[in-house]
Amino acid sequence: MGQKVHPVSFRIGYTKTWSSLWYADKKNFGKYLHEDLQIRKHVLKSFQQAAISKVEIERASEKVRVNLHTARPGVIIGRKGADIDRLREELQTVIGNKEVHINIREIKNPALDAQLVSENIALQLEKRIAFRRAMKKAIQQAMDAGGKGMKVQTKGRLAGAEIARSEGYSEGKVPLQTLRADIDYGFAEALTTYGKIGVKVWIYKGEIMKKAETRAPKKEVEIVEEKPAGEKPAEEALHASHA
Incomplete structure (x- = not known):
């Protein structure tokens, strides 16, 4: 993996x-x-x-x-x-x-701050709110606030299960390997009676373009062929041969 x-x-x-x-x-x-x-x-x-x-x-x-x-x-x-x-x-x-x-x-828009979103989900889990409902609600709020994509993952003894597992939801796109992508990441832990539950949040807000990457429009380049010294143009050579 x-x-x-x-x-x-x-x-x-x-x-x-x-x-x-x-x-x-x-x-x-x-x-x-x-x-x-x-x-x-x-x-x-x-x-x-x-x-x-x-x-x-x-x-x-x-x-x-x-x-x-x-x-x-x-x-x-x-x-x-x-x-x-x-x-x-x-x-x-x-x-x-x-x-x-x-x-x-x-912070003008808390719904797009990954750390605050993860802490909010963790707080809901501590209040025994269903983890799927908490994740889906957070994703919907982030997308409504202007997010391009979001992914949420929870891991632990979800809903009091005997065996720990991980579940996640995502919407939109979250390009993790694109360096110019503005991705915010947050992590929080919920302290429940069954143990700790980890919450991870990725929020994609769009691309950040550096000034150096803002390219100027391409200009057409005129290619001029240079002739060796002493060589006459084709027209002059043709007239000289007829003479």
């Missing part, structure tokens, strides 16, 4: 970017990486109901910028910005009193 490569890591450097945007030497690399893991863990644990899809971290000198992609920015900001100020102070304590800036980036 062939295995599927991660759609995001497969396209990094082409249509996708890293979640951590910074450079460090060998001495500080492990330290910064550990801090990033602590930041993401703390943010996701503190705001479990905020529908956070992605946490981007940028570094410049002793400053750390955290970009939170969320469908519910009001939950993070809080009343008069109280919650976001508290989060900033907590992160400064976690990473050693460095200057922390937090930016909130709202």
